[in-house]
């Protein structure tokens with residue numbers, strides 16, 4: 001006899017938390033959990049193979065875990081017959097077949113998906129109950145209350161408020177541990193010439209794919225063969241157990257040095273002292289409270305310096321919560337902002353990593369192999385180049401959403417369009433993150449093996465970042481001069497000789513005209 005369905009509980013690919021609000025009161029007899037693998041979610045931007053594989057492998061493991069809990073699961077695999085390949089299409093099919101009394105879901109992580117689910121429920125004539133996402137420390141309403149009445153928002157004030165509220169890293173008087181809220185100035189170290197190995201760098205414990213993940217890797221390799229990225233090195237956490245193991249490994253071996261070298265980069269060292277847990281948290285395999293508590297405990301037990309524990313906790317309790325607040329406060333308009341009026345195309349080499357600029361080929365290369373680059377590579381290499389070049393922020397956003405295993409729009413969009421491209425005109429960051437190649441030289445060893453010179457802005461061997469930096473300031477001088485925090489950078493324009501200005505503008509125009517590729521050196525052209 002066909003069982004009727006009371007609640008059809010929607011679980012999206014980034015909602016893999018057995019304790020999520022949508023599952024409150026789940027009744028094994030009357031309720032049914034709904035999940036669907038659909039191609040549209042890998043094709044609305046050109047999603048990389050590692051990102052598709054992380055989502056599908058984690059979803060299939062979640063299905064197995066739910067079945068073990070005796071929960072009924074209505075799951076459509078990617079190549080199931082009749083799969084319409086869209087979330088809305090699959091939900092409509094399930095409603096027609098199962099006739100549920102109502103649909104229940106936790107808030108989606110993307111405005112577009114939330115709208116699509118609401119529209120599908122309306123079309124099917126079913127009520128949709130949307131429950132608050134308990135994964136985060138702060139609700140969307142908490143953030144709106146924080147923002148209310150403020151002229152401008154800054155992460156630092158939000159972070160202090162959240163730390164006080166959740167009593168994180170406070171002393172017995174309720175004041176910040178160590179007498180200050182922020183140890184940012186201790187987080188900017190770079191490596192000596194000997195590199196990170198001299199700092200006892202220990203590579204992360206990688207997770208070997210099990211049979212379920214291997215089946216997904218084969219499926220993705222075949223079905224999405226033309227998509228960017230590789231699967232040969234796939235070792236991401238796809239279950240809560242994997243994710244906890246990755247967290248333990250990080251706290252023990254890399255957190256002690258995390259703070260000091262948080263911004264540093266090094267050739268052929270993709271992980272350095274970073275945690276690699278963003279995708280596990282964003283898919284909700286790992287709860288941020290557990291992560292923050294583990295870091296705080298390591299500090300209190302004397303295993304980790306305060307600057308490292310605080311620097312790491314700030315990323316999660318501060319930045320991660322803050323960007324989510326910004327996203328929901330400003331969507332859907334946020335996605336269309338373009339304060340600098342940038343209209344350029346994304347250089348084609350962002351999809352291959354093949355270019356002469358060593359910093360870019362390293363950062364993009366590891367992104368395609370692993371679906372990963374750390375924050376400074378994203379902000380001050382790939383993001384910086386696109387900003388200086390004048391790429392349309394929506395094109396940059398599409399690339400970041402496609403290539404990183406941790407990319408979910410609520411976190412990716414404010415970081416990309418706002419922080420790295422200044423497309424929001426200062427909502428996320430108080431000034432554009434604009435710098436010359438000298439910044440990259442200071443924070444990495446990339447420039448050593450590169451044919452360009454980071455100190456030069458003109459000439460065949462001028463670093464394209466440095467040329468484009470000056471061109472960026474010249475292009476936006478009037479607008480940026482209004483920003484107090486840009487005063488010094490703008491003042492320095494006056495030091496450029498007129499002939500140098502002309503040469504910078506000409507070289508920048510040549511780079512822009514050739515899709516972000518610097519002109520070949522005269523000597524090389526002759527070869």
Ligand SMILES: Cc1cc2nc3c(=O)[nH]c(=O)nc-3n(C[C@H](O)[C@H](O)[C@H](O)COP(=O)(O)OP(=O)(O)OC[C@H]3O[C@@H](n4cnc5c(N)ncnc54)[C@H](O)[C@@H]3O)c2cc1C
Pocket residue numbers: 273274275276277278279281282312315316319320321323373374375376378379383400404406407408411412413415416419420
């Ligand atoms: C242009 C750009 C795009 C980005 N896109 C994403 C994205 O799609 N998804 C994503 O999770 N992060 C994104 N970030 C933030 C950051 O780069 C990644 O969270 C981090 O590199 C993930 O690696 P990890 O887990 O080793 O992090 P760690 O360096 O070990 O940091 C610990 C954790 O802090 C959190 N965190 C750190 N910085 C940020 C930040 N700026 N915003 C939000 N959370 C942060 C992450 O959850 C991360 O796992 C982006 C940053 C930039 C500049």
Ligand code: SF4
Pocket residue numbers: 357358359360436437438440441446447448450451452453454463464465
């Ligand atoms: S010289 Fe310029 S292009 Fe080359 S690695 Fe350094 S910053 Fe990058």
